Amino acid sequence: QVQLVESGGGLVQAGGSLRLSCAASGIVLGANRMGWYRQAAGKQRELVAAITSGGDTNYADSVKGRFAISRGNVKSTVYLQMHSLKPEDTAVYYCNAELVVGLAGSTFDYWGQGTQVTVSS
Numbered sequence: 483q484v485q486l487v488e489s490g491g492g493l494v495q496a497g498g499s500l501r502l503s504c505a506a507s508g509i510v511l512g513a514n515r516m517g518w519y520r521q522a523a524g525k526q527r528e529l530v531a532a533i534t535s536g537g538d539t540n541y542a543d544s545v546k547g548r549f550a551i552s553r554g555n556v557k558s559t560v561y562l563q564m565h566s567l568k569p570e571d572t573a574v575y576y577c578n579a580e581l582v583v584g585l586a587g588s589t590f591d592y593w594g595q596g597t598q599v600t601v602s603s
Contacts (some may be wrong), residue, residue: 484508484584484592486577491597499565500602504577504594506558511587514580517562518551520573520599527576531562545571567601575599 490502506513517532531541531551539551551565558581564571577594 484510484581484590486519486579486592486594488575488594488597489575491599493577493600494567496567496569496601496603498567499563500567500575500577500599501564502562502597502599504560504579505556505593506579506581509584510585511582513553513558513560513582514589516551516553516558516577516579518560518562518570519576519578521576521596522570522573525573526590530575533560549573564599567599569601569603571599572601573599 486504486506488504494500514535518530519527520530521527526569530545530547533539533551533553552561574596577595579592581592582589
């Protein structure tokens with residue numbers, strides 16, 4: 483069974499840093515687009531950052547210059563380095579990826595279970 487597993491969330495003071503990790507497990511041949519979304523209480527889920535298989539990135543305006551998305555050397559891993567965190571960054575962060583899976587090499591969209599990031603003022 484293919485799944486995305488996130489780690490690295492937690493509680494941090496404003497101005498601090500956190501690094502989120504996401505890795506795919508199962509029969510995964512590769513990953514196309516990978517990204518991070520977040521959902522704050524009472525708000526819609528929003529894109530934070532995304533990266534293509536070629537390394538092209540895009541960021542939400544609210545995190546530009548503070549967050550950096552990168553892919554690992556191991557296939558189907560993605561990281562989100564977060565600096566200068568603000569209380570408004572508090573949310574559940576979700577990993578999302580378009581994975582090439584199975585012996586047939588089919589492409590499907592997957593979501594992680596989410597990891598809580600809380601930034602105190």
